[in-house]
Amino acid sequence: LTLFTSLPIGVVFSQQIASKPIRIAVAGTTHSHVNWILGRKNQSDAVIVGIFETDKQLIDRQVAKYKLDASLVYNDLNAMLDKVKPDVVVAFGSIYDHMAVVQAAAPRGIHVMVEKPLATNVKHALEMKALADKYKIRILTNYETSWYPTTEKTYRLVHDSAYVGEIRKVVIHDGHEGPKEIGVNKEFLDWLADPVKNGGGALIDFGCYGANLMTYLMKGAEPLSVTAVSATYKPDIYPKVDDETTIIVQYPGAQCIIQASWNWPFGRKDMEVYGQTGYVISANNTAMRKRNKQSKAEETAIITAEEVSVYVDPFSYLADVITGKLTVPPYSLYSLDN
Structure with missing residues (x-):
């Protein structure tokens, strides 16, 4: 942030x-x-x-x-x-x-x-x-991803240092095994699986992270198109909403793929940003991998809040x-x- x-x-x-x-x-x-x-x-x-x-x-x-x-x-x-x-x-x-x-x-x-x-x-x-x-x-x-040091560091590597060059592709994965599967409280689950109260399933619950992050990275640029493919792979648990959605956001010179799921084998919030000259991959809130054309090999780093001054x-x-x-x-x- x-x-x-x-x-x-x-x-x-x-x-x-x-x-x-x-x-x-x-x-x-x-x-x-x-x-x-x-x-x-x-x-x-x-x-x-x-x-x-x-x-x-x-x-x-x-x-x-x-x-x-x-x-x-x-x-x-x-x-x-x-x-x-x-x-x-x-x-x-x-x-x-x-x-x-x-x-x-x-x-x-x-x-x-x-x-x-x-x-x-x-x-x-x-x-x-x-x-x-x-x-x-x-x-x-x-x-939650607004507080991630890696989110702020990625933004700086894209816009302040031009480490990756102009963005060409961003891939964002968010989600977990499913709200019922991870044991959320009943009061939460009741509306998470309701198409009116939540607006959808994994699409809303986790697709929103990618939309927020990509809008930030693109400084509010309007996309040319947004396409979503949703599915329900566990209808016995989530009969009214999707549990799997892939969203493709197309810009004139870049593409974002947002994968929102209640079917991951474990919880994840990670992001990959690829540009003309390099890439930055954030595995979680602090772990980062990056490389550009000037690098001899991929570099790894732990990004702290103090380093990037983020709440x-x-x-x-x-x-x-x-x-x-x-x-x-x-x-x-x-x-x-x-």
Whole structure:
């Protein structure tokens, strides 16, 4: 995650700047990634002031697991927003529910961060954009790969040092064995496998990462075409949605192949970028292989957050955006237009 200037969006040292913590309200807790915020101890940059969840059994478990104050919990989103008056709402319910969160928050002047992806359909995405513009709020989308040091390093090798030359092909693999297979909580699985609440299966769950990364690498350039081939190889488990999708995004001079799957033998988030003069392959958040025409052989490296100055905590990033310390550039990883 980086600015297109010399100052990266995710500057590690800026997380140490003392300021009044932003007030965060959590809207929905069914997404398993909610542990990132519920398990985060209140720090100098952000504090949780409210949690909205209608599933009492679920929130009771979470209150016990994370040792939360039960008085933070509300079963009415609007009542919570009016009572606790947060600076920002972070949404961890279904993707379809992101629309309702923005509809509630925007007129109150409350910023929003949603867990990836932004929306299940274009209509919702455009309406969110209109609300953000009308009420002058920020809407950010949180992708795990935005915090990867290898993501930032790849961007720099493509654009700052011209290590790989002009991009010709990008191949992105994301996914795991399947949500049921890896044991996600029932409340999460119920909407992940729902074509309305999730918008699809692996296509939405993991195809979104590749779309986000490629848009960033291409600086928002519009593709000529987008083609997707989806299949369901495990209809007994996922009868209503795809569990396998390959997306081909064609640009005038480049192609991106996004392979989103609930059928990998293990979890993976990796990316291969090939240019006119070299390539960069990110195996995970820190491991990288690269070579160009000036290299005698392939080089390997471990990329650290300190080396590339990138945030490894999305809520610290969010705090610095809300407090005006950072500006979100167009088509960057968290941006509304990506």
